[in-house]
Amino acid sequence: MVSGYPLPTIQWIKDGYLISFNNKSEMRLIDNGQGLEILNAEREHAGIWLCEASNAAGKIDHELTLDVWTFPIVFIHPEDNIQSIDSAVTIHCQATGNPKPSLSWSKDDQPLITSANGVRISLKGTRLDIPRLKQSHIGQYTCTAVNDVGASSAIAHIDVLVPPIINRDNIEMNLRLPITQTLTLICDTTGKPLPEISTSMIL
Numbered sequence: 001m002v003s004g005y006p007l008p009t010i011q012w013i014k015d016g017y018l019i020s021f022n023n024k025s026e027m028r029l030i031d032n033g034q035g036l037e038i039l040n041a042e043r044e045h046a047g048i049w050l051c052e053a054s055n056a057a058g059k060i061d062h063e064l065t066l067d068v069w070t071f072p073i074v075f076i077h078p079e080d081n082i083q084s085i086d087s088a089v090t091i092h093c094q095a096t097g098n099p100k101p102s103l104s105w106s107k108d109d110q111p112l113i114t115s116a117n118g119v120r121i122s123l124k125g126t127r128l129d130i131p132r133l134k135q136s137h138i139g140q141y142t143c144t145a146v147n148d149v150g151a152s153s154a155i156a157h158i159d160v161l162v163p164p165i166i167n168r169d170n171i172e173m174n175l176r177l178p179i180t181q182t183l184t185l186i187c188d189t190t191g192k193p194l195p196e197i198s199t200s201m202i203l
Contacts, residue, residue, distance in 0.1 A: 002034050008053035012036055013061075015047045041068050043098065072097035072145035076154035083133055084161045091128045091156050095145035102146055108139045133160050162192040 002008055010033040012019045021029060026039050038045055046068040052061040075094045083089055095101045103125030105112040112128075114121045117136055120129040130137055138160050144153040166189050 002051075002053045004053065004055050004057065006055045006057075008055045010034060011052045011054075013050040013052060043068050043070050046098075068098065069147075069149045070096075070098045071150045072101040072147055072152040074143055074145045074152050074154040076143050076156050079154075079156050080159075081156060082159045082161065085133055085135065085163070087133050089130045089133060089137075089158060091141060091143075093126055093128070093143035093145075093154065095143075095152070097145060097147050097149065097152075099147045099149075101152075104144050104146070106142045106144065109142070112141070130158075133158075135160050135162065160192065162190070165190050 002010060012029075019027070021027060026042075028037050028039070029035065030037050034051075036049075036051075046066055048063060048065055050061050050063050052059065054060075073096045077092055081089050081091065093103055093105075095103060105121055105125065105128055107119075112119060112121070118130060118132060118134070119137075120131070121127070122129075125143070128141065128143075137158055139158060141156045141158060142153050143156075144151060
């Protein structure tokens with residue numbers, strides 16, 4: 001409450017700059033200028049505010065600090081990771097928000113910790129490393145940021161390319177077939193992407 005005689009003139013100052021309310025739809029004066037109402041506070045409203053009252057007898061001010069809490073926003077990169085088996089993958093996660101968010105990871109909606117299946121997560125959670133990819137690493141990786149306002153997350157995917165492998169367990173290497181008989185040869189292969197198969201005959 002401001003009092004004085006003559007009735008003081010009140011000005012509001014933020015971070016050293018006088019505030020003009022002519023084009024400030026998100027702010028309005030109340031109680032004859034003695035109060036300031038901020039509608040839908042944003043991060044840019046944070047700072048040092050000064051209420052300055054003056055009249056012919058003198059001037060006085062009151063300072064306050066406004067801190068605006070904000071929801072976390074998460075940035076993850078790269079989002080799509082397609083690498084060959086046994087190669088290395090690194091995924092970075094950064095988050096903004098106030099208070100500063102804490103980060104955690106999950107794989108396919110299951111909590112993920114360092115050393116789980118060869119996965120390494122940095123102390124602050126900003127980096128996930130897989131030094132040697134296996135097929136078990138295929139999946140969806142989620143980085144989640146949490147602070148006192150709420151939570152947010154971002155997703156990255158890992159897919160693993162596997163070179164062609166021929167299953168030789170059930171293959172006869174030397175075959176004899178009577179003339180005019182039919183022979184069926186089966187080439188049992190695996191790989192990702194699915195390998196293309198070609199055959200040749202050595203005479």
